[in-house]
Amino acid sequence: MKNTSSTFVSSKQKGEKLALLTAYDYSTAKIIDNSGIDGILVGDSLGMVCLGYKDTLSVTMEDMLHHTKAVARGTENALLISDMPFMSYQTSVYDAVKNAGRLIQEGGAEAVKLEGGTLVYDQIKAIVKAQIPVMGHIGLTPQSVNIFGGFKVQGKEDSKAKQIIEDAKIIEAAGAFSIVLEGIPAKLAEIITNSVSIPTIGIGAGKYCDGQILVYQDMINMFSDFKPKFVKTYANVGESMTDAFKNYIQDVKKCVFPSEEHSFKINDNVLSKLY
Numbered sequence: 382m383k384n385t386s387s388t389f390v391s392s393k394q395k396g397e398k399l400a401l402l403t404a405y406d407y408s409t410a411k412i413i414d415n416s417g418i419d420g421i422l423v424g425d426s427l428g429m430v431c432l433g434y435k436d437t438l439s440v441t442m443e444d445m446l447h448h449t450k451a452v453a454r455g456t457e458n459a460l461l462i463s464d465m466p467f468m469s470y471q472t473s474v475y476d477a478v479k480n481a482g483r484l485i486q487e488g489g490a491e492a493v494k495l496e497g498g499t500l501v502y503d504q505i506k507a508i509v510k511a512q513i514p515v516m517g518h519i520g521l522t523p524q525s526v527n528i529f530g531g532f533k534v535q536g537k538e539d540s541k542a543k544q545i546i547e548d549a550k551i552i553e554a555a556g557a558f559s560i561v562l563e564g565i566p567a568k569l570a571e572i573i574t575n576s577v578s579i580p581t582i583g584i585g586a587g588k589y590c591d592g593q594i595l596v597y598q599d600m601i602n603m604f605s606d607f608k609p610k611f612v613k614t615y616a617n618v619g620e621s622m623t624d625a626f627k628n629y630i631q632d633v634k635k636c637v638f639p640s641e642e643h644s645f646k647i648n649d650n651v652l653s654k655l656y
């Protein structure tokens with residue numbers, strides 16, 4: 382079944398949980414899509430897990446377009462959401478609509494995600510008016526890392542928690558079809574989930590959200606720089622890759638690879654003419 386922004390909203394109405402993962406390239410998108418995932422996000426986390434930056438702030442529109450195009454080619458049934466990178470929507474409503482449009486028109490995304498609540502109300506409203514579905518993102522929004530003073534859980538004090546609840550309601554009022562809740566206490570996420578009619582998608586926000594999302598390299602142990610507390614490990618792909626690469630190196634050094642089965646044959650008549 383093809384997932385859309387509308388099926389996301391009806392999943393919440395039916396009480397069905399949504400499962401999302403990130404992807405950044407064709408092959409991985411295809412594996413994730415074939416697994417039956419509801420949504421694939423081309424996150425600006427690509428700056429950290431694919432490009433090796435210390436945060437997401439260096440990611441550009443060109444980076445997002447490049448990776449979104451690749452993921453779009455490998456995605457069939459999942460709803461494909463692309464992240465709006467830092468400074469692609471904060472600068473003006475015009476920039477926001479223009480850049481959201483590029484991710485859809487050039488990148489092949491079906492929805493866009495941007496960070497912030499009250500501060501980006503006008504941007505969300507204008508993008509939705511341009512007929513582009515928007516996913517909001519509040520709580521520990523990585524593009525605000527320098528304001529937060531690091532990647533710290535948000536909403537632990539009552540004033541901050543109330544602001545995050547307000548932001549969720551504003552995002553819904555602006556016309557978004559869902560909201561990512563990142564790095565907030567589970568009970569705060571529960572209050573937000575019960576306060577809005579659009580699905581909440583949690584990452585480090587506990588079990589009460591309408592859905593969950595993880596960065597795929599985190600959940601299969603492929604990204605080793607750090608491991609957030611909220612990540613559950615589902616496979617040790619990093620270890621399997623290391624083993625495979627080491628075995629390959631050994632095989633090459635010992636002349637075990639390539640063997641006959643991995644080599645092409647030539648007709649003996651042709652061969653005799655070559656000496």
Ligand code: KIV
Binds near residue numbers: 584
């Ligand atoms: O960039 C990203 O991968 C994200 C998810 C963590 C929600 O925004």
